[in-house]
Amino acid sequence: METAVSGEAQAGAEARLAARLADWMHQRSWAIAMTVAIVITCGGLVILETARQRIASEYEAALEARSVSMQLSELDRRLAQLQTHESRFLLTKNDTDARGYCSRATDLQRNIRSLDTYFRRAADSAELASFTQIAALIDARIGSGAQALQRASSHPLDLAACGGAAQGSSADASLVTSTLALLRDNEERRAQRALDASRADQRVSTLVAAGLSALNIVLFILLFRNLGTQIDSQARAQKQLITQQEELDRLVNERTRQLEALGWHLQAVSENEKTQLARELHDELGAILTASKMDVAWARRKMQDADPVIAEKLARALATLDQGIALKRRIIEDMRPTVLANFGLVTALRTLGDEAAQRNGWALDLQLPDDELQLDEQTEIALFRVAQESLTNAAKYARATQITIALGAGHGEVALHIADNGIGIMPGDLTRTHTHGLMGMRQRVAARGGRFDIRRGELHGTDIRVVLPVPTVGATKEARGEPVDDAQDDSLARNHSTPVERL
Template sequence: METAVSDGAQAGLTTRLTDWMHQRSWAIAMTVAIVITCGGLVILESARQRIASEYEAALEARNASVQLSDLAGQLALLQADESRFLLTRDDAQARSYCARAAGIRRGIRSLDTYFKRAADSAELSSFTQIAALIGARIGSGALALQQAAQQPLDLAACGGAAASSNVDAALVTGTLSLLRDNEERRAQRALDASRADQRVSTFVAAGLSALNIVLFILLFRNLGIQIDSQARVQKQLITQQEELDQLVNERTRQLEALGWHLQAVSENEKTQLARELHDELGAILTASKMDVAWARRKLQGTDPAIAEKLARALETLDQGIALKRRIIEDMRPTVLANFGLVTALRTLADEAAQRNGWALDLHLPDDELQLDEQTEIALFRVAQESLTNAAKYARATQVTIALSKAAGEVSLHIADNGVGIMPADLTRTHTHGLMGMRQRVAARGGRFDIRRGELHGTDIRVVLPVPTVGAARQADQGIDQIVEQAPRPAPDDTSAQGHAPVERL
């Protein structure tokens, strides 16, 4: 009984292990392939380093062989220079002898460095003996020249004259030839080793290629299984995606309508706040100014110090009145409400140009355009925000503003010659000014385009449809209906106090 249970458990474990290996076969194959590939890459890198080292050793050996051959040739030419001087007694031949001797000594020093680094002790000993014999040969030749000369010669370039010694030229030539042959064999051995390493690298690369082919076959097989599984899932996702698209479109329409409603509420709040500032704060500031002015006149003769303080207070009150007027104009321009969009744009541009020292290029209609109030507000706010951005960031010297109406659309174009907006700034979500302009234009069903100018600067274009009176009223009713149907947010402290959110461009 216990044996049967044990056999069953073992069979179950084997089955689970087999299933696990079958499911993870591609992962196991990939892991093994990665390990073998990394090992092969290490082998290839080691072979590459050996090939480079062996090739460099072959080049050095060939170079040494060439230098040894050149040294043998220079010794023959040295003997010829000595013989010509002995025959002609020409000082030019003596100088040629010394110049060639100096070149031979430089070649010996170069070869000595190489043999100390690359040769074995026997070769180094042979080269040291040959170098000593060549030095003795040069010294004895210089002594022979000095003795045969009709006047003393300057043989410092030769390294000085030495006592005559019997130097066996055949021994020097034979030893140089032997060393040259050794270097040729060393170079050949290095080249043979390099070729062997190249063959190993080729075999390893071929093995890695075959392994990758097998790996790709396994991966494609696994991908085929996954594709079949994903095809079934994709059919379900398509249905869900269609439902989500419908929901997103509905929510987008509601959000656009809600955004337009909030903008309208914000404009109404600004109008109401501007009226209260004008009526209440304006009256307070004006009355305060009159009282301070009266007190200043009374104290001007009796207490000049207090009168001076009151004069400063009058200046401060004037600044407060000016600030109040500017805030009211920013929230609800009276020019726009009383004279229309064209006059408001011209006034806005003139004031901005005067503050920033801009040169203006205005292309505005001579007569006012017949637009509804909301369209005028949207275009004016876009122009206001664009000029504000140009003043803050663009460092522009010239601004162009164009307004036109044609084919049921009104177009606004604002451009400057400043540093230009960067491409990364066009996609930033925290740039509230750009978001506000886009949202304001999108809520009216228009098109908003901002880009960097062809040469420099920033180019903004806005196109809004011009609805008829009936269409505008119907659109407003539709917006109100959507806003009423939209989910209501939970009330907070701000809404409880009756403060609506104020839009900040």
């Protein structure tokens, strides 16, 4: 009984192992098929490359053997020409034939040297011995012919052009011819054997390439079937991921809108608080300082003759009160510029630029409209704050000598451009969110639905460009709960119909 239970447990374990192995093979079948295909392809490429090299070598050997065979035939032909020149000279005693004899002799010796290099490198010992014998016979033939020409001539011949052939006995022409024919036959057979071997290697390469192609086709079919299943699974997962991504994008967009609304609300609250604080400073602190100055001035006049020392102290107190009043005015202007509220954005930018240029020694280039632009309060504040922060940064970091401020409106947008000729903003500062007040300017412009661009100038300096949409007066008044004047809206539309200046 226990043996039967043990056998069943072992069979169950083997079945689970086989199932896990089959599942693993199914999941990794594409990797296994790809690995096998790569290994087979690499092995086949090695085999094909080896076969290609062998075919190239055998083909080169066949060409070389054919070339040597042609050179041997050429050698035999020139031997015949040598005999012809010799016989003609013996008949005609013409020196031209003697020179032709020497020319053929030189060609023969040059061919022998070229063939000697080949036979010493590629031929066996028997072929090399045969060629060495032929070379000696040809050399003897040239020497004996030169002697015959010299004896037959009625005057001494200049046979130096014969190549300095050694004097020798007469050579057997039939032996030379038969040996040359034997060597030619050997080279022809060598060329044929090389060509046969090359063709055989080509057939083997073709069969190997066909086998590799067929095997790879089968493997790739299996691979693509498996990939098709996985692609379907991935497509379903991708579709689910896209759905989740769309939901996440919706939540991010909603949260972004909430943050933008919050940022705009905080900026509005900040501006309102600055306005309230500026009003309190002007009304209360200004009244206190003015009253104190009047009392001190009265006391100074009374004590000027009675006690000059106390009068001097009171004069110093008056100067201190004047400094406090000036500081109060500067703080109020920074928090809520009265010129912006009373005269508009164009006048406020001109005043801001003049004061900054005078304070920092800049050359100022103002490109502002002649008339005030009809903008809502929040747009004017946003543009003025950007200009204020830009000039502050230029004074702190730019080391500039010239500042350009340009403003233009048209096509429902207002554009502000501020540029300096300083050292220019560094590329690393463009990506840092807490440097030079960039974060505040970006948020202020983004809250109004505008575009903010800051970059390093083409030559030097820094360029800041801001484009904000201009809401209509009617929309602005509706937001404030004021009645809408259609005639004023038409006038504003006409004022804004001019194109935005290219800044």
